[in-house]
Amino acid sequence: MTVLAVDVEKKVGALHLAVRFQAAGGATALFGPSGAGKTSVVNMIAGLLKPDRGSITLDDTILFEAEKAINVPPHRRRIGYVFQEGRLFPHLSVRQNLDYGRRLSGRPRNTSEFERIASLLGITHLLHRRPRMLSGGERQRVAIGRALLMQPRLLLLDEPLASLDAGHKGEILPYLVRLRDQAAIPMVYVSHIAAEVHQIATNVVRLDDGHVVAAGGVELLADAS
Amino acid sequence: MLELSPAEWTAVALSLRIAIVATAWALPFGIAIGWLLARGTFWGKTVLDGLIHLPLVLPPVVTGYLLLMWFGRRGPLGAFLYDHFGIVFAFRWTGAALASGVMGFPLMVRPIRLALEAIDRRLEDAAATLGANPALVFFTVTLPLALPGIIAGVLLCFARALGEFGATITFVSNIPGETQTISAAIYTFLQIPQGDAAAGRLVLVAIVLSLAALIAAEWLGRRATTRFHGE
Numbered sequence: 001m002t003v004l005a006v007d008v009e010k011k012v013g014a015l016h017l018a019v020r021f022q023a024a025g026g027a028t029a030l031f032g033p034s035g036a037g038k039t040s041v042v043n044m045i046a047g048l049l050k051p052d053r054g055s056i057t058l059d060d061t062i063l064f065e066a067e068k069a070i071n072v073p074p075h076r077r078r079i080g081y082v083f084q085e086g087r088l089f090p091h092l093s094v095r096q097n098l099d100y101g102r103r104l105s106g107r108p109r110n111t112s113e114f115e116r117i118a119s120l121l122g123i124t125h126l127l128h129r130r131p132r133m134l135s136g137g138e139r140q141r142v143a144i145g146r147a148l149l150m151q152p153r154l155l156l157l158d159e160p161l162a163s164l165d166a167g168h169k170g171e172i173l174p175y176l177v178r179l180r181d182q183a184a185i186p187m188v189y190v191s192h193i194a195a196e197v198h199q200i201a202t203n204v205v206r207l208d209d210g211h212v213v214a215a216g217g218v219e220l221l222a223d224a225s
Numbered sequence: 226m227l228e229l230s231p232a233e234w235t236a237v238a239l240s241l242r243i244a245i246v247a248t249a250w251a252l253p254f255g256i257a258i259g260w261l262l263a264r265g266t267f268w269g270k271t272v273l274d275g276l277i278h279l280p281l282v283l284p285p286v287v288t289g290y291l292l293l294m295w296f297g298r299r300g301p302l303g304a305f306l307y308d309h310f311g312i313v314f315a316f317r318w319t320g321a322a323l324a325s326g327v328m329g330f331p332l333m334v335r336p337i338r339l340a341l342e343a344i345d346r347r348l349e350d351a352a353a354t355l356g357a358n359p360a361l362v363f364f365t366v367t368l369p370l371a372l373p374g375i376i377a378g379v380l381l382c383f384a385r386a387l388g389e390f391g392a393t394i395t396f397v398s399n400i401p402g403e404t405q406t407i408s409a410a411i412y413t414f415l416q417i418p419q420g421d422a423a424a425g426r427l428v429l430v431a432i433v434l435s436l437a438a439l440i441a442a443e444w445l446g447r448r449a450t451t452r453f454h455g456e
Contacts, residue, residue, distance in 0.1 A: 075353045075356050078356065080354070100352070104365075105356050
């Protein structure tokens, strides 16, 4: 079953993006070298970047369709986004960061859900700290928790391990695998590192120079290396 | 010797009232204009920027004269405000507040604008993906992050308003109990024989008030900064 269908064109600087792929549930990796346009693609899915042409649909909802002039703004897409640099709010505590999406939506506090995700990510002991006082790995786990707690229909992860050293990478990867298996939220995972994608992805879309060069299972990674 | 006379108390209380009202009214405009200058791209932006900074470079007497022309009872804006809202500026303390607000405005806008320019826009994108509409992004992310700049702007505007003399005396004259602020009272006392002691006491008050405002702003600013960036 198709969850996400992307068919977009966009000129980003010198790069001409023309990307078309579909993703089912599970974790779909957008895999390719830096500069291939991976981040631009997830920004378009999130609504932070407007495609020049094409369409994006999630489940039965049209998020973007150039011809019908449909462009749902990011705050109404309910797509969780874990950024490369975390982007935690520096003026809020970890708990307030985690709670941000829920408070905006006006949903009542769901303590068991909050505790389940906090303990899944191993951040229960950090709730009163400020983002500045966290290590890189802790910050990224909080960012993942913040995106999960808004109850997204889709989770975008843009090189969530890129800013971490090898030790901290090993610290986060198991959480992401658990996430994929336990939370029934489809994921789009951006990375240029085959080993990382191999652990996480159920499907792979290979991107190069703004185009999809291959799409399929994780066996695609073997060709890449 | 250091006891203030009732007339001197009146000038102090009036100065504080004028400075507080001027700063409070200037604040929303200061945030709006600071935001426009930091984020907006529109025709005439340079002109707007220049216009706002005009009171900083014009002789205060000229600013006061222009206010008198526009906001006097027969001035175009003054007549409009009186006819529709019953607001009078000429020779009233409200006029003194307007003059001090206009004089303090460029000093308020600048730090707010700089603070808004320094904000990491990617945090606002993150808030949007978490479900915040543009207004909520502004109030829950942009504004709190700009707080140190807003505090600095408020202090500078308040201090300027408290000490304003030239524009105020030109626009609303020097009427005890109505428009005679600390500065105007010091000036008046120095014109009369035996006025030195009273002037000296008011000078002392002015120094104490300015220092208190400075310390308060420093403390508030440091608290706000520490909250975001740690020790």
